[in-house]
Amino acid sequence: PHHVAAMTMQDMETDPRELEAFAERFKQRRIKLGVTQSDVGKALANLKLPGVGALSQSTICRFESLTLSHNNMIALKPVLMAWLEEAEAARRDLDISSGLLPPGEKKRKRTSIAAPEKRSLEAYFAVQPRPSGEKIAAIAEKLDLKKNVVRVWFCNQRQKQKRMKFAAQGGPGLP
DNA sequence: ATGCATGAGAA
DNA sequence: TCTCATGCATA
Numbered sequence: 001p002h003h004v005a006a007m008t009m010q011d012m013e014t015d016p017r018e019l020e021a022f023a024e025r026f027k028q029r030r031i032k033l034g035v036t037q038s039d040v041g042k043a044l045a046n047l048k049l050p051g052v053g054a055l056s057q058s059t060i061c062r063f064e065s066l067t068l069s070h071n072n073m074i075a076l077k078p079v080l081m082a083w084l085e086e087a088e089a090a091r092r093d094l095d096i097s098s099g100l101l102p103p104g105e106k107k108r109k110r111t112s113i114a115a116p117e118k119r120s121l122e123a124y125f126a127v128q129p130r131p132s133g134e135k136i137a138a139i140a141e142k143l144d145l146k147k148n149v150v151r152v153w154f155c156n157q158r159q160k161q162k163r164m165k166f167a168a169q170g171g172p173g174l175p
Numbered sequence: 176a177t178g179c180a181t182g183a184g185a186a
Numbered sequence: 187t188c189t190c191a192t193g194c195a196t197a
Contacts, residue, residue, distance in 0.1 A: 056193045110179055
């Protein structure tokens, strides 16, 4: 019975396709409720689930677009699912409970790596995704960037590769 | 929507 | 020092 795919409950919940389907449903229903990603993030705190606080617009956006790690998606799914149910129930109950929505209402600087430098970094990454500290220093000097900027760039690049959309099938462009 | 960054915890 | 979840700032 090699074709009988006996999926357990756990498999169902962690299946990338199930997550993708949920993310899509979530987004559409969220929009129907007329709620922004930012609203959802803040509303999560009002849900009072143990160990669950507010989240940023970024995180909600990334959940909807599957640009989070598989584990991260699995962890957030039940929380967002809970919020969605509450939000839709509240609407049915005559908008009485708007407690699900938050009350209305030193700048960090961001380095901007120029296109040529970025292309070089990508080339280095293709050859060696995990350069040693010394390699990083060398690369930083060649590109005239701070060593820390280069280090963080490699970290973020590796993390990016692990996001659902890339990890599921071995990456875009690969068989 | 996404680039660069932070901080806690693992190794 | 890295990974991981997460977010501010910005395009």
